[in-house]
Amino acid sequence: MKLGDFWPFGGGKWIEGEGSNYDLPDLERMGREALRPRGRRALLLLGLLLLLSLLALPWFLTELWWFRSLDLQGVFLRRVLLKVLGFCLGTLVSLPFLWASLGSMPPRRRLMLALLPAALVGREGASLWLKLPVALAFEPLGVRDPLFGLDAGFYVFVLPALRGLVGLGWRTWFMGGILSLLRLRDRGISPQGLLALRGLSGALPILLAARMWLDLLGMVGFPGRVVYGASFAQARVALPISILNIALLLAMGVWIMAGRMSLRGLKLSAVALLALFAARGGLPPLVDQLVVRPNEFQLERPYIESHIRMTRRGYGIDSARTVQTDPTPHVTGEELRRGMGDVRLWDYEPLLRTYKQLQEIRSYYEFIQVDVDRYNLRGEQRQVMLSVRELDHRKLRSQTWVNRHLEFTHGYGLVMNLVNQVQPGGLPNLIVRDIPPASDLISISVPQVYFGEMDYPYALVRTKVKEFDYPSGDSNVRSTYQGSGGVPVGSPLRRLAFALRLKDLEILFTSALTNESRILFNRNINAMVGRIAPFLLFDSDPYPVVHRGRIVWMMDGYVASSRFPYSRPVTARIGGREMRVNYLRNSVKVTVDAYDGTVRFYAMDDPSIVPYRRIFPGLFSDISEMPRDLRDHLRYPKDLFEVQAYAMGLYHMEDPNTFYNREDLWQVSSEEARRPTGPNYVTVDLGEGAGREFVLMLPFMPAGRSNMVGWMAARCDRDRYGQLLVYKYPKRSLLFGPTQVEALIDQNPEISAQLSLWSQRGSDVFRGDLLVLPMGRSILYVQPIYLKAETGELPELKRVVLSSGGDVAWGETLEEAADRLLGPAKTKAPEPPAGPSGGEGDLSQLVERALGALERGREALKDYDFAAYGRAMAELEEVMRTMRERMAGGDVP
Structure with a gap:
């Protein structure tokens, strides 16, 4: 053994008799050269870690403190943990493959070279922090797709995670390929290099098979000519060819990895793959053109039925109750009297x-x-x-x-x-x-x-x-x-x-x-709830509620997807942004206290929110735990209702033949409308014994026409919350639609002349929304008209226009307009008949009339109805004058 083996500065040999083999300057120089690269790398790494800590640590701490202030620190920490686990999953799964791609390189250097690409794959894995847990925790939605028989929840919750995992596989394969090519360039082909190349080559067809399998499952969302989802040609021709493609690719991958794929076998497999790919691309259109189109309805009928059923389920309109009703042409006085209580x-x-x-x-x-x-x-x-x-x-x-x-x-x-x-x-x-x-x-x-809609x-x-x-x-x-x-x-x-x-x-x-x-x-309450629950969408219209003396914001949260099988997607505007969805549920109600920012998430009875409740158990409460007086203010959300109404315009046709021919297509607003018709919250009596109730409603018109063919309402009150009603009118009946009523108002000589006169006098005339109010079996249209000076910003309500059955009337008040539309006797409550003149009976009648007028005046004051109060006081004054005259004339003892 030689001393040089232990010498810290390299492999110099000791030569006896020479004293020191190195001068002191040489020793210092060699020590600096040996230590400098390691020291620089260490300092660089330490500085980089310190910089990242300075950038990330303040954000992490303040975010944690913020979640803790809302008593939701468990939600934040679980999110961080899931992201770390996703990163580790991507890194650890890809690291062995990347390690093998480097062949026989020294282990330490091999690890260092493989670690950075593995970390990049791990970063992609961190993006799956929510998709993977949701795929494991999802609740079946209770409806199976008609092609593969899988629960729809598989497509909504599991399929995105599978696509993410296949994406990780592709990224790992790409990184491994780059490392193998670099290794081959530096060292040439070695036995370990050949093994790595074999693994890379075998992984390619397996990844292609996985991608094709996902595309195969995606057939349930294929945009076809007649239906959205797999049609006859896709299900009968494209599906079997795709299965053969997948089987062949998997066999190729296994044979290549096992080293049993000969050059001849590879050529034959490639030819077979090309033939299958060509058949997959060419045969379905050919069958569709030659076989399906001449017999389209007969062959596509089962797929049309599935498409209608699944689309109605995707938008939640399958539970809507349809009511066939024969309308009456005019509103009666009794209906108008009952329905005028809360006309907006x-x-x-x-x-x-x-x-x-x-x-x-x-x-x-x-x-x-x-x-x-x-x-x-x-x-x-x-x-x-x-x-x-x-x-x-x-x-x-x-x-x-x-x-x-x-x-x-x-x-x-x-x-x-x-x-x-x-x-x-x-x-x-x-x-x-x-x-x-x-x-x-x-x-x-x-x-x-302190918390609101402002930034x-x-x-x-x-x-x-x-x-x-x-x-x-x-x-x-x-x-x-x-x-x-x-x-x-x-x-x-x-x-x-x-x-x-x-x-x-x-x-x-x-x-x-x-x-x-x-x-x-x-x-900002919108940003606030989005930061807490980024997996939900939120309605664009938060609204305030005065609850036990405090101002509380109410918000609606949605679970949305574009992967619900056989459901036609729409481009909807939800939460102020446009997105493509074919599955939408109002799964969550959120309250935010305007003073202290306390946030509460209340989960509705909906299976699509279940996986998120399992992942974040401390975030959601059951809707039954919401205070009852706060539940009285729940509203059916507008964004959801507009999407459902759009879908109902086509998918109210449940008969496949009617749907195929588009015989009864509805629209919400016609092209001739002065402004688009939108849903309105109104208080109406739906005539089902429930009395007046708060609903969100929207009328329908036949496509290309302006008459009214029906309307849709979403109930909002208590136990009836969320119930959808669709009222259909017979095709033989003609009921004026909003556009036609607008034209009738414009054609009314009195109204037209007065509006022109106001405009000429330097005032701006503003016509409000045309409200459509069901009253019994008839429809009343209400439009307020406001007047504003050109130099001012204070609009004043000047007239109220009413229309029913083609008649139009207006007045300074709602009561006056109703009188002119139907006549005073039809809208006013009958007065007690006067008794015979003179005597005690006459006096008692007058006293009763006075007391009645006084009571009506008190009730009007309670409702802040000053017009009714004025009429009651005028009647009381008239009765008192009559009594004074009779008493002065001696007619009354």
Whole structure:
């Protein structure tokens, strides 16, 4: 054994008698040369890890603290764990294959070269963090596809995970191929290299077979000429050829890996594959042209039936109850009297302008949109419109850091009015108004709005700076946040983390923070719930609810897919973005407290949400756990209803022959319409003994025509929530549609002349939505008309137009329009007949009439119906005058 074997600087041999074999400078130089590469690599790696930590650690910590503030830290940690497991899965599965691709290279170098490509594959595996667990935890949807007999849940939840795994296989094969080519270039072909090449060559047809198998399963979503899904030619011709292709590719892969594939066998297999590929591409179109088209309906009938059934199931319209009804041409006085209770006279746009002009109070307040809901007011359900007064930081006159983040931190209260009441002068009758909120009917004890639809900047609360609460005369009322929302930010570590996360060093150096200070961020409710549950889609219309004195946002979450078998996809606008779906369920209801940001996810009774509930057990509660008085405000979501209505226009035809010929195609809005017809929340009596109820409804017209052929409604109240009703009118009946009614209004001489006159006098005339209201077996159309000065922004309700059975009438109030449409005797309650003149009987009659008028006046005041109150007072005055005259004349003893 030689000393050089242990010499740390290399392999120099010791020569006896020569003393030191190296001079000291030589030793230093060789030591530096030997240590420098390792030291540089270590320092570089250490610096890179430190940089990544500085970039990632603040985000990780602040995100964890935010989830913890919502009591959802388990959701965040489980997501991180699933991503780490996905990364490890991709890395560890690909590493042996990449290791083998490097042949007989030294193990240490082999590992280093294989580790980076394996990490890239692992990064792809991390993207499957949700797809793989969902595939393992999915719940069958209860319907099987007609081609393979698999549950539809397999296509919605499992197939995406399988595609992801095959994608990992392709990435691993590609990386292995690059490493093998580099190895061959450096070292030539060795036995280990040949083995690696054999593995790569055998993996290729196996991966192709896997890809073709996935495409084979994808036949249930094939876009055909007649149906969406496998049709006759695909099922009878393309399917068997594809199975042969897959079998041949698998056999080739196994034979190549086993080393038993000869050159002759490879050539024959290649020829067979080319022939099968050619047959797969050419035979189905040929069969379709020569065999199917001459007998299309007979051959495609079973596939049409499957397509109709699965599409109705995919959009959830299979449970809709169809009601055949014969309409009556005109609304009767009794129907009109029963249905006039909550006729919406206010349109969203003019009401929003009115709110802005009357109730924004200060320039930095903002009303985003107007929503419709219903409340129990004095024992009666009444439909209302409301909007939250949020704070728009962009409108602050002084854009200082203190104003944006410490002082102006929240909006304040909301505005609410009854949908059918108008004050003298054409303004809405506000039942909640002003700052602080003033109301005799609705109590709001916590009006502050820290979380809303605005894009709020972060806010620092419980600081040394008092927050602006609301303006009061010449001064401002200030307050300190008392809620439990937000993340504590009193410690230096947390300040530093948030300063790095938000890129704002003021957080680190401000002296306004105390140990009790908290930071509120992620305050936009749409972004907030999307951050918590990125696997859900959310409706584009959150709406506020006053619940036990607090303002609570209600939101609708969807499970959506474009892989439901045999269901035709549509391009739908959900949550403000367009996407292609053929399966849509409103699986989740979400509430967000506007004061402290408390979020609650309530799962509906729907199998499509089950896998997510299993993966994140701490996130969802059952819908039955929602407070009952909050459940009274559930609304059927508009985005879902519009998609369902679009699908119902075609798939209400369940007979295959009718569907094939498109004999009864419906449309929602005609091309001649002044504006597209959209769904509206209305309060109607559907005539089923349930009384007046809150529904979302939309009329239908035949394709290419303007008359009304039916309508669809989604019920919203309590035990009837989610029930879909489709009312169909006989084809022999002609019922005016919205476009025709618009034309009748335009052709009315009185209305047309008055609208022209208003326009000529420098006013803007705005016609609201044409509401379609079922009343008994007839339809009433209602359109409000608003007037706005050209130089002003305050629309006033000036007229109400009613139409039924081709007749059109208008008036300054709903009652006046109804009187003119049907006549006063048909719309007013009958008055008690007067008794004979003179005597005690006459006096008692007058007293009864006076008491009746007084009682009607009181009821009208309760409902803020000043028009009815005025009529009652006028009648009371008339009765009192009569009594005074008779008593003065001595007619009464």
